[in-house]
Amino acid sequence: DTGVSQNPRHKITKRGQNVTFRCDPISEHNRLYxxxxxxxxxxEFLTYFQNEAQLEKSRLLSDRFSAERPKGSFSTLxxxxxxxxDSAMYLCASSLATDKNIQYFGAGTRLSVL
Amino acid sequence: DAKTTQPPSMDxxxxxxxxxxxxxxxxxxxxxxxxxxxxxSQGPQYIIHGLKNNETNEMASLxxxxxxxxxxxxxxxxxxxxxxxYYCIVRASGANNLFFGxxxxxxxxx
Numbered sequence: 612d613t614g615v616s617q618n619p620r621h622k623i624t625k626r627g628q629n630v631t632f633r634c635d636p637i638s639e640h641n642r643l644y645x646x647x648x649x650x651x652x653x654x655e656f657l658t659y660f661q662n663e664a665q666l667e668k669s670r671l672l673s674d675r676f677s678a679e680r681p682k683g684s685f686s687t688l689x690x691x692x693x694x695x696x697d698s699a700m701y702l703c704a705s706s707l708a709t710d711k712n713i714q715y716f717g718a719g720t721r722l723s724v725l
Numbered sequence: 726d727a728k729t730t731q732p733p734s735m736d737x738x739x740x741x742x743x744x745x746x747x748x749x750x751x752x753x754x755x756x757x758x759x760x761x762x763x764x765x766s767q768g769p770q771y772i773i774h775g776l777k778n779n780e781t782n783e784m785a786s787l788x789x790x791x792x793x794x795x796x797x798x799x800x801x802x803x804x805x806x807x808x809x810x811y812y813c814i815v816r817a818s819g820a821n822n823l824f825f826g827x828x829x830x831x832x833x834x835x
Contacts (some may be wrong), residue, residue, distance in 0.1 A: 644821075653812055653826050716769045
């Protein structure tokens, strides 16, 4: 399968713990995005990378959140000191930097903070 | 950020055409109309996009009014697998993020 891959699919953690999610984009895509989706709402943009550079961050990305894309390929999203409000689906997407810029999404990682 | 208005829900009989409307009355000249859908427990899936002209691909047709203030996504022969939330998104060429809103929940009825 050459689509966007996210791991793990589900994560249950206790409040205060740190969690890390991984996203493997489509191999030739140089842009990578993270979104968050809560129940009944559409996905909300968090941040995006072009190659290894993080070029934009949303106000939703608090200082407990950090994203990296060290070699311009896979990316990780870490949440430190998780809170119950962090419970959500975390979606990753990738695209080519063309004028169409169509984003292709993974299946997401569902985080439950107890 | 809300640039589009969609009905919260619609039903469609299996085998019939599903016509999903979207209002984007404040669209700018360089902004495209994109449609994505999200089937339960999956990530959003790109369907189609357009600027001025009507567009058709293997999944759907996109009809954009001449003044570009509204559009309609047409699924010509809806199947049960088309049951999903459909998002209409307006985005400028080169803009990075997608603003999804709450979309239209389409239910295809047997």
